[in-house]
Amino acid sequence: MSHPFFRQVQSKKVSDFILEQLEEAIILKEFLSNEQLPSERELAAAFNCSRLALREALSTLETQGLIEKRLGAKGGTFVLPVTQRxxxxxxxxxxxxxxxxxxxxxxxxxxxxxxxxxxxxxxxxxxxxxxxxxxxxxxxxxxxxxxxxxxxxxxxxxxxxxxxxxxxxxxxxxxxxxxxxxxxxxxxxxxxxxxxxxxxxxxxxxxxxxxxxxxxxxxxxxxxxxxxxxxxxxxxxxxx
CATH class of the missing domain: 1.20.120.530 (GntR ligand-binding domain-like)
Known part of the structure; x- marks a missing residue:
């Protein structure tokens, strides 16, 4: 039986916490359009998380149209304009x-x-x-x-x-x-x-x-x- 004062427990993955923070930083323009994100190694250290959890969050951001991965000598993960989405x-x-x-x-x-x-x-x-x-x-x-x-x-x-x-x-x-x-x-x-x-x-x-x-x-x-x-x-x- 549900209770009006309680909410059901929902499990939250580590990648979800990372996703929320990166998404917020992009939306608040703490990372500007076409700015390169720190490397996976740097981000994993900053969040104190595994590369696997970080990559899962980055993959979701890419699906949302907030970032894209570019190949080549000047490659990396770059922020896309929020207006594009x-x-x-x-x-x-x-x-x-x-x-x-x-x-x-x-x-x-x-x-x-x-x-x-x-x-x-x-x-x-x-x-x-x-x-x-x-x-x-x-x-x-x-x-x-x-x-x-x-x-x-x-x-x-x-x-x-x-x-x-x-x-x-x-x-x-x-x-x-x-x-x-x-x-x-x-x-x-x-x-x-x-x-x-x-x-x-x-x-x-x-x-x-x-x-x-x-x-x-x-x-x-x-x-x-x-x-x-x-x-x-x-x-x-x-x-x-």
Missing amino acids: SNTRTKEDIESSWQDLLEIFEYRLMVEPEAARLAADRILPRDLQQLEQLLHQSQSESIMREEFRSIDVKFHLLIGAASQNAYIANAIRKIRTSINPALDLMPYSDEVKLNTINHHKQLVEAFIKKDSRLAKETMYAHISGTSLAIAKRISQQNHL
């Missing part, structure tokens, strides 16, 4: 994840503004310096889409860490892992780039002033606009 999603895939995305957007609107409020009070000088460096990097005229998106993710994750609340920081990481594939479907233009930079500037200014109210309001405005844009984009695809 996102753009192959069917209407049914979008419909099945639609409600989940709406709930994640609602959750994000509660978590990230609060993270910004706490960060304004608690941010360390080194974290503030890192935010300023990321902001500077994002303003380069030659910056490409993937690098800009990677900087954006780092910026938000760093604010989560600056809140000095491990639960909030972890929540933001999980949120970004869930919504990044949707963000990768969004158009990239000078207008989008400028809008993001302006909001990030305002957040940095709020942290410098230690203005927790301004930080919270700015973050809310920033991510609510993004959420609405994503919702509109996916809704349009949903009705194709």
